[in-house]
Amino acid sequence: MIARSYTVAFEGMEARQVEVQCSIQPGLPGFAIVGLPDKAVSEARERVRAAMSEMGLALPSRRITVNLSPADLPKEGSHFDLPIALAVLAAMDVLPRDEVAAHWAMGELSLDGRLVAVPGALPAALAAGGEERGLICPAACGAEAAWVEGVAVIAPATLLEAVNHFTGQSVLSPAEPGEVRPGPPGRDLSDVRGQEKARRALEIAAAGRHHLLLVGPPGSGKSMLAARLPGILPPLDPAEALETSMIQSLSGLLDAGGISRERPYRSPHHTASMAAVVGGGRGAKPGEISLAHNGVLFLDELPEFPRAVLETLRQPIETGDVIVARANAHVRYPCRFMLVAAANPCRCGMMADPGRACTRAPACGAEYMGRISGPLMDRFDLRVEVPPVRIAEIADATPGESSAVVADRVAAARDRQAARYAGLDGVRTNADAEGDVLTARAGAEPDALALLERAADRFGLSARAYHRVLRVARTIADLEDSAALARAHVAEAIAYRLSAEDRRPEAVTDEPGRARTR
Template sequence: MVAIAYSVAFEGIEARLVEVQCAVAAGLPGFSIVGLPDKAVSEAKERVRAAFGALAIALPNKRLTVNLSPADLPKEGSHFDLPIALAVLAALDIVPRDELARCVALGELALDGRLVAVAGALPAAVAAADEDRALICPRACGAEAAWIEQVPVLAADTLRAVVDHLTDRAPITPARPGEVVDGPQPLCLSDVRGQERAKRALEIAAAGRHHLLMVGPPGAGKSMLSARLPGLMPPLTAREALETSMVHSVAGLLKNGQISRRAPFQSPHHTASSPAIVGGGPKARPGEISLAHNGVLFLDELPEFDRKVLESLRQPVETGEVFVSRVSAHIRYPCRFLLIAAANPCRCGYLADPGRACSRAPVCGDSYLGKISGPLMDRFDLRLEVPGVSLTDLDLPRGDTSAVVAARVAQARAVQAHRFRDHPGVTVNADASPPLLEQIAAPDAEGRALILRASEKLGLSARGYHRILRSARTIADLDGSEPVLTRHLAEAISYRLPFVAGG
C-alpha cells in the first residue's frame, strides 16, 4: 500500500503542492526517487538513510520507491528530505498515515537526524493554509512560517520530535511569528549640504514612486543622496511587507522570522550579471529587482552596467513583474520598485568642469551616456544634472531632515491612496494608466500649450508626455493642490531635459 506525505515545489514566490508517495515492494533491495528530482533531491535518500540510523530504524531489505507527483514538475532543493523521510516512515507503519495526510512538510535532514533550515517557509505556509493543512518545518523556520496565522506551524528540532508528535507521544506546540523590525536607522537627508534641486527630485520620486536619473561629476553627492532615499519612503503596509518577505523567503534571506516594514534598498555592483539583476540561474532565483520589490533599486555608475543588463530592465520597469523562462518552467516574480540611477557625464567625469577640461569633449559624453538607450532613458520620469560641490557649499546651513520630508511624502501618498481606492492595482501616481492620467492630471489650456512647446523643443515621445503628467500630478499632491497647475507642469518638464539626442 502506498503511503503519502505532502510537500511543496516553488515556482517563483508561489508554492505548489507535491504528493510524496512511497511504496515498499518485494524485489532487490534499493531506494529510488523519481518525479524529476534535481541532484539535491536525489541525494536525499542517503541523508534519510543516515537519519534513520540515528533513530535506530533500519530500512527493510525490500525495494523502496518514492515518487514526487506531479511527475512533470521539476523538484529542486533539500527541503524534500523531511517529507520523503515521513512518507517512508508511514509506509513502514511507524507514523500514522491519516495524521501525515493532514500536514505539509519541508526541511533538510542532517545525518544525525537534526532538521536544518531551508528557504521558502513563508510561501509553503501559504500553500498549507490554502489546503487547510498544518505545516511541519525546522524550528529555525517556524517564526517565519508562523506569520501565516491561518495555519498551525509545527516547528521541530529533529526528525524524532516530528515522529513523537505524529504518534501523539510528545505534541509540538505551534510556533509563534517572529518580530517586526525597523531595520537599520536610515541616513538623514540633512547631511547633504546644498543640492536643493536634487533633494526636491528625491522627494518627488519618493512621493509618487517616479524613477530618477542623476548625472553629475564625481563627488557631487549622487550616491550620498541615493542612500538617503529609504529614509523618505513610507513604511510598507502589511500586505506589501508580506509580499516582499515572500520574495526574500524564497531567496533564503529572512533571518529568525523577522519581517521588516522598511522599504528594501538594493544596490548591486555594476559588474552584476543579467541573472543576478533580473533573476535566473540554475534554480531561477529572484534577482535584485525582485528583492527590491516595494522598495528602491539603486544602480550606481549606470553606463558601466552591461548593455544587455540595462535593456533587460525595460519591461520590468513598466510592468512591475518579471518572467524567468526555462525549458521546463515559466516563473513569475514581482518587481514593483523605484529605480534610482547615477552616472557621470562622461568616462572621466569632468565633461563640463572648466578647471579639468575633458580632452575628448563632447564626443566623450555622447559615447558614454549613449550606452543608455533612448527607450530606457525614456522610462526615467525625473532626470536632472547634479552639479559639483565646492568647499564653500559645505558651510551652507542644513536643510530639512529626512523625518520632515518623509512626513510630506506620507501626506502625498495618503492623497494618492484615497484617489485610487477604486482602482485595483494602482496605489501611486506612477501606476496610473494614460486614460486615468487624462482624468486626474488633465492640464488646462495654458498647461497644454506649455507641454506642446516643450514637446516640439525636446522631442518628447507619447510616453514622455504621460510621464510629465505623472510627475506633475505628484508635484501637485505635494503642493496640496487638487488641479494640476501650469507651475506643476513646468517643474515636471524641467526634470525631462534630455542628456542624449532623442532622449
C-alpha cells in the same frame, strides 16, 4: 499499502503541491526516488537513512520506492528530505498515515537527525493554507511560516521531535510569528549640504515612485543622495510587506523569521550578470529587480553596466513583473521597483570643468552617455544634474531639512494618491496611473495642459514622455496639497524631464520637432 505525505515544488512565487508516495514491497533491498528529482533530492535517501539510524530505526530489508507526483514536474532542493522521511516512516507504520497526510512538510535533514532551515517557508505556508493543511517545517523556519494566519505551523528541531509529535508522545505547540524587525539606522538628508535641486527631485521621486537619474562629476554626492532615499519613503503596508517577504523567503534572506516594514534597497555592482539582475540561474531564482520589489533599485555608474543587462530592464519597468524563461523553467516574479541611477557626465567625469576636462570633451560625454539607449533613457521621469558642491557649503554647519520632515510630506502625498486611485486594481501611486485614469483624475487647469502640449511639440516628446511629465506634475501638486494641476507644476515637471542639451537656448525653436526626442 501506499503511505503519503505532501510538500511543495517552487515555480517562481508559486508553490505547487507535490504528493510524496512511499511503497515498501518484497524484493531485493533498495531505496529508489523517482519523479524527476535533481541531485539534491536523489541524495535524500542517504540523509534519511542516517537520520533514522540516529533514532535507532533501520530501514526494512525490502524494496522502498518513493514517487514524487506529478512525475513530470522537476523537483529541486533539499527541502524534500523531511516529507520523504515522514512518508517512509508512515509506510513502516511508525507514524499514523492519516496524520502525516494531513500536513505539508519541508525541511533538510542532517545526518544526526537535526532539521536544517530551507528557503521558501513563507510561500509554502500560504499554499498549505489554500489547501486547508498544516505545515511541518524546521524550527528555524517556524517563525517565518507562522506569519500566515489560519495555518497550523509545527516546527520541530529534529526528526525525532516530529515523530514524537505525530505519535502523541510529546505534542509540539504551534509556532509563533517572528518579530517585525526595525530597519537599520537610516541615513539622514540633513547630512547633505547644498544640492537643493537634487533634494527636491529626490522628494518628488519618493512621493510618486518616479524613476530618477542623477548625473554629475565624481564626489558631487549622487550616491550619498540615493542612500538617503529609503529614509523618506513610507513603510510597507501589511500586504506589501508580505509580498516582499515572500520573495526574500525564496532567496533565503529572511533572518529568524522576522519581517521588516522597511522598503528594500538594492544596489548591485555594475559587474553583475544578467541572471543576477533580472533573475535566472539554477532554479530560475529571483534577481535584484525582484528583490527590490516595492522598494528602490539603485544602479551606480549606470553607463558601466553591460548594455544587454540595461536593456532587459525596459519591459519590467513598464509592466511591474518579469518572466524568467529558460529551457527548464518559465516563472514570473513581481518587480515593481523605483529605479534610481547615477552616472558621471563622461568617462573622466570632469566634462563640466574646462580646466580639468580631457581634450575630447564634449564628444566624450555624448559617447559615454550614449551607452544608455534612448528607450531606457525615456523611462526616467526625472533627470537631474548634480554639480560639484562648493567648499563653503560643506563647511556650513547649518543642517538642511531632516529625513523625518521630508518623509511626512511624502507620506501625505502618497495618502492623497491612495484616496484618488482607491478601487483601481494595480494603481497605488501616480507612477502607476496611465491613459484615461491619469488624464481624467489629474484635474488639470487648461493653461497647464496647453503648456505641456507646447513643450511636447517643441521638444519632440514621445507619448510615453508626455504621460510621464504629467505624472510628475501631478505628484508635485500632491506635495503642495493642490487639487488642481497648475501651470507651475507642469513647468517644474518639464524642467526635470529635459536634459541640459535640450534646455540650451539654441534648442528652443518655434519649429515643431526640431529638438531631439526625449
